[in-house]
Amino acid sequence: MSWIITRSGQKFDLANPTADMVQPADIAHSLSMQCRFNGHTSSFYSVAQHCYLVADLVPAEDQLAALLHDATEAYVGDLVRPLKEGMRDWAHCHGLACTYEVTEQRVWEAICERFNLSPVLPPSVKHADLIALATEKRDLMPAHPEPWPCLNGITPAPHIIPSWTPATAAIHYQNRLMQLLATTHRARATA
Numbered sequence: 001m002s003w004i005i006t007r008s009g010q011k012f013d014l015a016n017p018t019a020d021m022v023q024p025a026d027i028a029h030s031l032s033m034q035c036r037f038n039g040h041t042s043s044f045y046s047v048a049q050h051c052y053l054v055a056d057l058v059p060a061e062d063q064l065a066a067l068l069h070d071a072t073e074a075y076v077g078d079l080v081r082p083l084k085e086g087m088r089d090w091a092h093c094h095g096l097a098c099t100y101e102v103t104e105q106r107v108w109e110a111i112c113e114r115f116n117l118s119p120v121l122p123p124s125v126k127h128a129d130l131i132a133l134a135t136e137k138r139d140l141m142p143a144h145p146e147p148w149p150c151l152n153g154i155t156p157a158p159h160i161i162p163s164w165t166p167a168t169a170a171i172h173y174q175n176r177l178m179q180l181l182a183t184t185h186r187a188r189a190t191a
Contacts, residue, residue: 004075006030012075017107019114022071024177027111030074032170038080041140047073048173049164050132055176057128057157064180065117066125067173072107076100081150115181130154135161 002015006026013021031048035041047070055066070078079100088101112119135156137148164172 014103017110019110022111022114027071027074028170028174032166032173034078043163045140046166046169047078048169052172053132054128057131058124062122062124065122066128067177068115069121069125071111072104075107076104131157
């Protein structure tokens with residue numbers, strides 16, 4: 001079996017995902033229910049809220065890509081960065097393709113097709129993702145003396161991350177997604 005059933009009852013084939021399997025409400029719901037950092041945060045903090053924060057940190061033209069940058073996690077789950085990188089490094093060292101990475105890439109391509117996005121994230125999204133990570137480390141993680149090398153030279157956002165329930169995160173995420181889709185489609189229609 002290579003498929004899952006989403007919140008809306010959609011059959012989503014992980015081996016052969018297509019754009020028509022991708023539903024905005026499924027993404028908003030699933031990401032709002034997943035806690036970042038495997039739940040090792042001082043309070044619940046969803047992937048949906050993380051994506052919303054990243055979207056706040058980029059120029060208007062990159063906000064849709066920022067909001068959707070972790071949308072694959074609605075279908076394949078969220079792995080902590082050290083595990084994801086370790087799996088990729090191990091597979092590459094042994095001349096293999098990482099199954100998780102291949103599956104995640106297929107899902108990402110279906111999402112990009114569904115929302116008419118380039119599969120290559122804009123540099124502003126990658127940078128904002130790091131700013132969000134630095135902010136999350138400051139606001140949500142226990143103090144620890146070990147530095148995070150990926151955050152060298154990255155300054156956290158000035159504001160403190162508010163606490164959102166999963167329901168609040170889902171509503172904010174879905175509303176933002178619908179607003180960005182309407183704006184993006186209107187802009188393309190008039191271009």
